[in-house]
Amino acid sequence: MNADVEVDLVPQQPPLLELRHVSKRFVRPLDLPARIANLLGAGLSDEVVHAVDRVDLGIAEREVVGLVGESGCGKSTLGRIAVGMLSPTKGERRWRGARLPDLPSAEARRQQLKMQMIFQDPYASLNPRLRVVDIIGEAPVVHRLIAPQQQVEYVGLQLNRVGLDPTLMRRFPHQFSGGQRARIGIARALAVNPDLIICDEPVSALDVSIQAQIVNLLQNLQQRFGLSYLFIAHDLAVVKHISDRVAVMYLGKLVEIADKKTLYDRPLHPYTQALLAAIPKPDPGLRTKRVMLQGDVPSPFRPPTGCRFHTRCPHAQPRCSAEEPKLREATSGHRVACHFFETLPVPTIIARAGMANGKLSERLAAFEAAKQIRMPG
Secondary structure (H helix, E strand, O other), X not given: OOHHHHOOOOOOOOEEEEEEEEEEEEEEXXXXXXXXXXXXXXXXXXXEEEEEEEEEEEEEOOOEEEEEOOOOOOHHHHHHHHHOOOOOOEEEEEEOOEEHHHOOHHHHXXXXXXXXXXXXXXXXXXXXXXXXXXXXXXXXXHOOOOOHHHHHHHHHHHHHHOOOOHHHOOOOHXXXXXXXXXXXXXXXXXXXXXXXXXXXXXXXXXXXXXXXXXXXXXXXXXXXXOOEEXXXXXXXXXXXXXXXXXXXXXXXXXXXXXXXXXXXXXXXXXXXXXXXXXOOOOOOOOOOOOOOOOOOOOOOOOOOOOOOOOOOOOOOOHHHHHOOOOOEEEEXXXXXXXXXXXXXXXXXXXXXXXXXXXXXXXXXXXXXXXXXXXXXX
């Protein structure tokens, strides 16, 4: 079996977007004292951040893939590579089977329009000097999807789709609330008729009730227009509610991927188990064993050898520090990057208890309540 097959994460149906062996490195140049030291023969070199390391991921038509992990693990970098905002240091992007850099320039631009992004901060991502009519309507006009004289009518349609009053299109971003700005960001992404939207923690800055409305709006739009999402988040309630599959990322690498029910009911990687165990459980009568992690996340400048999680893993063995684990299939569609997942205990109560108790269930209840509200056409 070749290496491509061993790490292939592309779902069975034809993929819309593929990331193949994608890596991203950021170089931090030496500061002035270090450069002076080099002149004296110190032999120092620039520092390199290993942000994403050999990630393979596929997103199918009409599929929602959740991407979770701690802050700084590389989720947003991977999302920016997926949408084309960053070029991978190694690896390639494929759109409907065609390698994107190999497409003719005009074709590449046309395909790039099919991939859009919703950013984490709904205020910083909107130009404060532009009115909403231009924020949403500029790209469709520039790319000749509509004529300039159609801009006002077209923007009104987009605002209506996301539940905003079209008469507000002459306002500036600072005149809207956080939830309204989030809807404007969604409308801007929809305005060029994409097939795939990268959602980079689109609700993390909003309160619970607004989060529920935005998440259900995204679901409504996905069903109406046949969209695919890469949904980046650290909130397990949001991810479970909206995703079809969930990928778990740690220090630049994917460590587990499965459909959401399998992942939440039977997490196999120790890191996934720790994430689920961290869900608060306010019931004093509910006793569950915590998965305790030791130490801090290692520096991406000098990631550990072997398994990157071994420095914090409660089940680490000598092999873990010497040999990097490959993503292996545990069951159909469930892949884990751990040498010993077959022999480790599986605390299934973690996921079940987390979903039945505490803040997580309150969040899901809010989502379901918001779902009953009829979204505007």
